[in-house]
Amino acid sequence: MGDTDNYTDLRGSRLTSGLSDEQVEALAGISLCRKLDDNEKLFQEGETDDALYVITSGKMAVTRNVGGGEEVTLHILSAGEIAGEMGFVGGRPHSASMRAIGSPTVCSFNRADFEALVESDPWLVYRVMKNIVQVGHDILHRMNAQFVEMSNYISHQHGRY
Numbered sequence: 471m472g473d474t475d476n477y478t479d480l481r482g483s484r485l486t487s488g489l490s491d492e493q494v495e496a497l498a499g500i501s502l503c504r505k506l507d508d509n510e511k512l513f514q515e516g517e518t519d520d521a522l523y524v525i526t527s528g529k530m531a532v533t534r535n536v537g538g539g540e541e542v543t544l545h546i547l548s549a550g551e552i553a554g555e556m557g558f559v560g561g562r563p564h565s566a567s568m569r570a571i572g573s574p575t576v577c578s579f580n581r582a583d584f585e586a587l588v589e590s591d592p593w594l595v596y597r598v599m600k601n602i603v604q605v606g607h608d609i610l611h612r613m614n615a616q617f618v619e620m621s622n623y624i625s626h627q628h629g630r631y
Contacts, residue, residue: 476501476577479526483550487601493594496587503577512576513554520557522602525551525624528574530623533567541567549574555602560583 476498480486486494503526506512512523515535526551533541544566548554556562559579588595 476503476526477576479503479577480524480578483524483526483552483553484523484605486600487604488597489594493591493597496591496594497598497617500587501577501579503575504563505573505575506570508570508572510570512570513564515567516563516597517556518553518561519557520561521554521580522584523568524579525549525575526554526577530574531569531571533569534574535567541569544572552602552605555605556608559599559602565615574604578622595603616620 477494479493480498480501481494486497489497497535501524506528511520512530515533519597529549530547530553531543532545532547533543536542547568553568554564557564558579584595584598
């Protein structure tokens with residue numbers, strides 16, 4: 471488990487948006503924060519875990535294996551952003567890998583520890599889940615915009631790319 475020193479790192483994240491100081495303290499109490507090495511994998515595409523991750527400093531690359539051991543970077547996450555939300559909520563395998571750029575700090579939350587907060591502060595759990603859904607919505611919105619941009623590019627090239 472972490473300790474309440476993680477409060478400052480978590481306060482600026484999307485996960486804690488709309489939470490009171492006491493609620494952020496409660497989350498900090500169940501978090502485990504650590505500094506990653508450059509190029510260290512936080513998790514691998516296809517793996518399953520029950521953790522939610524908050525990047526509290528630095529950057530992380532979201533990568534996908536395209537075959538032959540080659541990876542492409544899909545997106546760069548910065549301090550304050552979250553990762554692993556689909557696995558955390560639904561137990562699904564990770565659809566991409568997360569690789570450290572430089573030496574970022576990441577805080578993690580175990581699903582069982584988070585669910586234990588339902589008894590003591592159901593509004594905290596509700597607000598955090600609402601924030602996770604908002605992040606998922608934002609990802610979907612970005613992907614839709616990229617799809618439209620790619621479709622427009624291909625159609626303007628008359629199907630040649």
